[in-house]
Amino acid sequence: MSAPSKNDHRKALGRLSLPERTFVADALRAETVGGVLLLVAAIAAVIWANVPALHHSYETVSHWHIGPKTLGLNLSMTHWAADGLLAIFFFVAGIELKRELVAGDLRDPKAAVLPVVAAVSGMAMPAIVYAIVNAVGGGNLDGWAVPTATDIAFALAVLAVIGTSLPSALRAFLLTLAVVDDLFAILIIAIFFTSDLNFAALGGAVAGLVVFWLLLRKGVRGWYVYVPLALVIWGLMYNSGVHATIAGVAMGLMLRCHREEGEEHSPGEHIEHLVRPVSAGLAVPLFALFSAGVAVSGKSLGDVFTRPETLGVVLGLVVGKALGIFGGTWLTARFTRASLSDELAWPDVFAVATLAGIGFTVSLLIGELAFTEDPVLTDEVKASVLVGSVIAAILAGILLKIRNAKYRALCEAEERDEDQDGIPDIYEMDKPEYHLRMARIYEEKAAEHRRLAEVTTGAGDEDARPA
Incomplete structure (x- = not known):
């Protein structure tokens, strides 16, 4: 046997083959995989920051x-x-919002209102809730916006994993809700967490956005x-004092999301x-x-439920x-005249409402912006975001599991075909011939059971007869 050539060996971290590259990219587009990567990164961060031998390196990096x-x-x-x-x-959130506005549920006011x-x-x-807890407990009201955001990646990942039999309308409701949630979170960051403005840099960023829009309108590729x-727009936006993520949203909203003829x-x-x-696969996990x-320690977790700022975030x-x-x-x-989709029930809405309490990514970001002058409180608020998100995920998982079991049973009932004629029984129940056919099937099954019982009884008597 000849020795393998140098080309037969796969280079470490080398270029993936086209099928592998396609598989990896498609996996990263799935909410489940994105949510899992986000969870893995969060767990890795907690371990890295809490293992004594690794803590210093985490702070250094x-x-x-x-x-x-x-x-x-x-x-x-x-x-x-x-x-x-x-x-x-x-930027991706901006594109999703634009698509919902021009081709999704937000295009129709009647469908979008709920x-x-x-x-x-x-x-x-x-x-x-945060304001009440902190007003009563004498806490800092600056963190009022921390619990307002929903992490769309985490929430959709949990729904995708657990809700295999849930109606598609439930995912559409959550997706639309989360997109609007992202929009308001962006507005909150832009309005309430903008530092001193550098108008020259802000003007440059706006000019860059205008150029970006004109190039898109001209069809430049x-x-x-x-x-x-x-990159220039982002750098100018950062130096303007407005949070730099606003640049990503603005560019995402400028993209055309409706299809023209031939596209x-x-x-x-x-x-x-x-x-x-x-x-x-990269930005959110990092x-x-x-x-x-x-x-994270027993004391720090206990403080989450005793300090008004952190308790306000969790609640x-x-x-x-x-x-x-x-x-x-x-x-x-x-x-109002708005109505819930015929596919959904109110327990479904409550399960999704609980699921929306997973406020990971944007809540962490707002927590950093709200308490920049107090690093210790910033870390405690981050811990409360993690704790609150985990509690919401567990509660939502239980509720969704219950609803999923009910819908799975309904699906099985709708697909049952006992007479094996290729048509689900639910579509034939109002036909007399269906009932005659089912009666004949049940009669045949009963006769078969009687024959089996007679054979079994007869065999028992034969065995019991003395030799």
Whole structure:
């Protein structure tokens, strides 16, 4: 046997084959895989930050600065993850929002009203819960916005894993709700967490966005045009004092998401298809890695439920989200002409409302922005986001499991075909011939059971007869 040639060996970290590359990219576009990667990164961050032998290296890497000082971009790795990589996530969120506005549920006001109201009330109630807890406990009200956000990647991943038999309308409701939630989270960041404005840099960023829009309108193609321009816009937006992720959202909203004649995919759909694996597989997990690394101990977990700021976050995510989304949806359906989809029941809405309490990515980001002057409180608030998200995920998982079992039983009943004629029985129950056929089948089964019983009894008597 000849020795394998040098070309037969696969290089470590070498280029993947086309089928492998396609498989990996498609996997990263799935909510389940993106949510799992996010969870793995968060767990890795907690372990890295809490193992004594590794804690120092985590702090060193997190605070390591890189980037050109002359451009005002000499940032720590934590800032690069939160302000840079997360802009990719918000770019994809902007495209999703644009698609929902032009081709999704948000295009039709009648269909959009319930998820929009659910999103608004689902952000208002957690803020109210946080404010009440901190007003009573004498805490810091600056973190009111922390529990208002829903992590779309985590929530959809949990729904995809558990809700295999749930109606598709439930996923559409959650997706629309989460997209609107992202929009308001972006507005909250832009309005309430913008530092002193540098109007020259802000003007440059706006001018860059105008150029970006004009190039899109003219049909100019080529990543070598848009990627450098996007980096310039992002850098100017960062230096303006407005949170840099706003640049990603703005560019995502500018993309055309409706299909013109002869197009299989719109430019927005095509670019989202290309960028989503980068967002789900790199940007969001790295953000979680550098943001979720908080010191966790019995005392710190106990403090989560005793300090008003952290308790407000936990109750806002677990209680505020569920009450806000479910209550807002029910009241809207009760007192307006808006109605719930025929495929859904109110227990489904409550399960999804509980699921929306998973406020991981954007909640961590807002937690960093709300308490920049107090690093200790920032870490405690991050811990409370983790605790609240885990509690919401567990409760939602139980509720969704119960609802999934019920829908699975309904599906099995609808697909049952006892007479084996290729037509589900549910579509034939109003036909007399179906009942005659089923009666004949049951009579044949009963006769067969009687014959088996007689044979068994006879065999028993034969064995019992003396030799």
